[in-house]
């Protein structure tokens with residue numbers, strides 16, 4: 001049967017002589033695996049359509065598990081996402097979250113539009129740490145493990161200071177704190193951002209400027225949350241971790257610019 005649908009390439013694997021198998025996330029048919037013949041050959045019409053992060057229109061024949069591309073067109077190549085190491089790292093992580101962190105039944109139109117908005121925001125140069133933390137929250141929501149942020153996840157109390165506990169399911173009040181001694185203390189600003197991300201449709205994400213300390217808290221909180229609930233080690237996450245740690249390295253102040261060798265060895 002011939003299908004035609006919009007989709008975003010979230011995964012690509014080499015297959016046989018010059019071919020590729022791609023996975024696309026669609027707004028209407030979940031995730032679809034498609035063989036793109038000759039995708040790795042220079043002269044192929046469809047090599048750019050099969051590139052990671054490409055948003056396109058795909059026509060393919062399908063009888064069993066996998067489809068075979070018959071034709072297609074690029075809607076938005078998101079070339080910027082592949083060109084910089086940083087944007088590529090964040091976009092790969094977002095794509096892998098959709099690929100491996102979302103079940104077929106949860107991959108619907110909402111997720112498609114959130115991923116598309118995430119890619120667009122990264123391509124526009126919005127703060128990738130904010131974009132990706134908000135996207136992690138969208139993944140948690142789509143997969144059914146969004147944190148409780150406005151009431152104690154254990155007793156339901158509201159309007160009191162909370163700690164953040166992935167094991168308990170979100171906020172934990174003072175009375176219930178003993179249930180998770182490792183619950184994290186977060187600043188008010190970080191709580192606000194977490195609540196904002198939970199309610200936000202990424203298509204409406206503006207330019208948010210967030211202090212580095214809060215970004216670090218957000219990262220630590222979402223990392224713990226995702227590790228606890230997703231239970232997957234993603235390849236792209238390992239690289240992103242290294243990248244973000246590198247970005248944290250303090251820039252020495254009140255010092256004249258030095259050669260790279262001289263700047264080494266401070267940690």
Ligand SMILES: [Zn+2]
Nearest residue numbers: 152155173176
């Ligand atoms: Zn409580």
